Amino acid sequence: MSAAEPAAPALTPFGRLVAEHRRSLGSGADERLSTDDIVQLLQQAIIRGVFAPGRALRQDDLALELGVSKIPVREALRTLEAYGFVELPHNRGAVVKELTLAQLREAFDLRQMVEPLLMRAAVARLSEAALKEAAELVERMAQERNAWTFSRLNSRFHQILYEAADMPLSMQILTMLQGYIQRMSFMQLSMMGFNRSSNEDHRHILDACRRGDADAAARHVADHVSGIKTVVMGLYAQLHGDTGADELHSKPPRHAN
Amino acid sequence: MSAAEPAAPALTPFGRLVAEHRRSLGSGADERLSTDDIVQLLQQAIIRGVFAPGRALRQDDLALELGVSKIPVREALRTLEAYGFVELPHNRGAVVKELTLAQLREAFDLRQMVEPLLMRAAVARLSEAALKEAAELVERMAQERNAWTFSRLNSRFHQILYEAADMPLSMQILTMLQGYIQRMSFMQLSMMGFNRSSNEDHRHILDACRRGDADAAARHVADHVSGIKTVVMGLYAQLHGDTGADELHSKPPRHAN
DNA sequence: TTATCTGAAGTCGTATACGATTTTTACTAC
DNA sequence: GTAGTAAAAATCGTATACGACTTCAGATAA
Numbered sequence: 001m002s003a004a005e006p007a008a009p010a011l012t013p014f015g016r017l018v019a020e021h022r023r024s025l026g027s028g029a030d031e032r033l034s035t036d037d038i039v040q041l042l043q044q045a046i047i048r049g050v051f052a053p054g055r056a057l058r059q060d061d062l063a064l065e066l067g068v069s070k071i072p073v074r075e076a077l078r079t080l081e082a083y084g085f086v087e088l089p090h091n092r093g094a095v096v097k098e099l100t101l102a103q104l105r106e107a108f109d110l111r112q113m114v115e116p117l118l119m120r121a122a123v124a125r126l127s128e129a130a131l132k133e134a135a136e137l138v139e140r141m142a143q144e145r146n147a148w149t150f151s152r153l154n155s156r157f158h159q160i161l162y163e164a165a166d167m168p169l170s171m172q173i174l175t176m177l178q179g180y181i182q183r184m185s186f187m188q189l190s191m192m193g194f195n196r197s198s199n200e201d202h203r204h205i206l207d208a209c210r211r212g213d214a215d216a217a218a219r220h221v222a223d224h225v226s227g228i229k230t231v232v233m234g235l236y237a238q239l240h241g242d243t244g245a246d247e248l249h250s251k252p253p254r255h256a257n
Numbered sequence: 258m259s260a261a262e263p264a265a266p267a268l269t270p271f272g273r274l275v276a277e278h279r280r281s282l283g284s285g286a287d288e289r290l291s292t293d294d295i296v297q298l299l300q301q302a303i304i305r306g307v308f309a310p311g312r313a314l315r316q317d318d319l320a321l322e323l324g325v326s327k328i329p330v331r332e333a334l335r336t337l338e339a340y341g342f343v344e345l346p347h348n349r350g351a352v353v354k355e356l357t358l359a360q361l362r363e364a365f366d367l368r369q370m371v372e373p374l375l376m377r378a379a380v381a382r383l384s385e386a387a388l389k390e391a392a393e394l395v396e397r398m399a400q401e402r403n404a405w406t407f408s409r410l411n412s413r414f415h416q417i418l419y420e421a422a423d424m425p426l427s428m429q430i431l432t433m434l435q436g437y438i439q440r441m442s443f444m445q446l447s448m449m450g451f452n453r454s455s456n457e458d459h460r461h462i463l464d465a466c467r468r469g470d471a472d473a474a475a476r477h478v479a480d481h482v483s484g485i486k487t488v489v490m491g492l493y494a495q496l497h498g499d500t501g502a503d504e505l506h507s508k509p510p511r512h513a514n
Numbered sequence: 515t516t517a518t519c520t521g522a523a524g525t526c527g528t529a530t531a532c533g534a535t536t537t538t539t540a541c542t543a544c
Numbered sequence: 545g546t547a548g549t550a551a552a553a554a555t556c557g558t559a560t561a562c563g564a565c566t567t568c569a570g571a572t573a574a
Contacts, residue, residue, distance in 0.1 A: 315524095
């Protein structure tokens with residue numbers, strides 16, 4: 001508890017994320033962040049591009065900005081390592097993992113396998129409450145103009161529908177895959193352009209769920225993922241020149257932060 | 258260096274695993290175990306049933322038996338939590354996760370999707386060295402009489418073949434799934450009974466790989482996984498009394514397919 | 515007896531401290 | 545200027561210490 005804390009906002013991009021997270025926690029703003037909070041914060045920072053691929057994450061810095069010691073930071077990094085967000089070379093700290101076009105394609109391929117299966121299994125078991133919440137999310141997404149918030153609502157929409165399937169392994173895998181896909185920062189941009197068409201898909205999916213038509217729901221989900229894949233992969237090709245044959249685009253940024 | 262160390266063998270089952278691991282490390286036996294070593298040791302202990310589902314893992318005890326403080330133990334537990342081996346309820350330590358029949362089935366279903374895909378993609382890229390090592394593993398498996406060692410060789414056989422596909426996400430998922438499946442202790446037993454038939458499958462797979470016949474290789478892998486699934490699920494039903502139809506038996510047990 | 519309370523013991527979670535390793539800097543030799 | 549080296553600084557990994565939380569045992573009251 002230093003007097004310098006309020007006097008030095010020290011507004012790094014990550015610091016802003018931390019402040020935002022603290023606010024969203026609601027309660028006493030001076031409480032210590034849990035390791036799980038830190039996992040979420042770091043994950044979000046990586047997904048949103050605050051920590052770009054290849055960036056070294058120094059434990060003491062993170063600890064300072066999070067207001068904890070480095071022990072919970074290190075534990076959070078272990079979790080993120082397991083989820084494929086960072087690498088932890090021994091005695092050399094943590095580095096944000098690189099992403100390649102091949103991995104992006106692979107993540108989509110796997111989603112195309114897993115999601116229709118989840119949807120099909122879920123339809124017969126969907127509760128009224130779940131359908132209601134899903135419908136609300138569709139409406140909120142239609143209004144949403146912030147890419148990150150839209151992305152969150154979108155994830156939640158699918159999660160709500162899928163978790164009725166009661167297939168925890170598939171859900172765990174899907175969560176991991178979505179993390180990979182969301183990490184493509186352009187994804188968030190493309191999301192916005194894709195907004196309208198995506199919302200249409202969502203309505204189709206929701207309708208099929210309401211009717212209890214598992215086949216149709218699974219088909220709509222497959223089309224949905226396929227559509228997103230096309231847009232995102234296309235955008236990737238556009239942004240990275242052409243075929244995306246290169247993978248190491250890392251030139252050192254002049255100024256960090 | 259305390260005088261008590263050599264005087265107290267303290268032969269808990271886990272202690273034996275630790276000693277075994279130390280021996281397999283070869284070099285100076287008095288080196289401190291790394292966090293990664295601890296992850297492997299705990300994972301192995303859970304898979305082999307030394308730590309049964311539901312068991313509470315106390316950090317101080319583990320640290321003592323591993324010869325480290327509880328900090329690396331906690332980090333290892335975080336990794337294992339992410340992989341689905343333990344749960345970490347806040348302020349209540351670590352507990353070995355329970356396994357259900359539904360999860361076993363789900364793990365097999367996912368393997369049946371992922372493995373043929375990996376095999377198909379790998380065939381064209383397999384190196385001579387990989388084929389040679391795979392062949393050696395088949396031979397060693399045929400001789401092997403220890404269930405755990407057999408299981409390790411088996412995992413390695415598939416890993417060698419699949420990693421040529423260069424699909425790291427699928428590999429990561431598959432590793433997780435195999436962890437789940439291996440946790441069924443009876444799995445190791447059934448492995449032995451299944452030994453002969455399994456080795457036949459392996460030879461077929463390897464032959465197809467050598468011929469560069471991707472379709473055949475993928476088909477053999479699918480059959481292989483399917484065969485194991487049948488045996489393991491059947492054994493589960495046998496050991497757990499009845500059909501295991503409690504709540505998730507989606508297929509009628511009247512007649513076998 | 516059964517239930518509730520209270521204090522003690524046990525366990526967890528993390529801040530601090532420190533040795534070990536890596537990286538950077540400054541210097542020298544070529 | 546480049547290469548090589550040695551000292552200094554930065555960073556990591558973990559043992560220790562301690563406050564916080566949970567659990568359990570014994571006591572009291574109904």
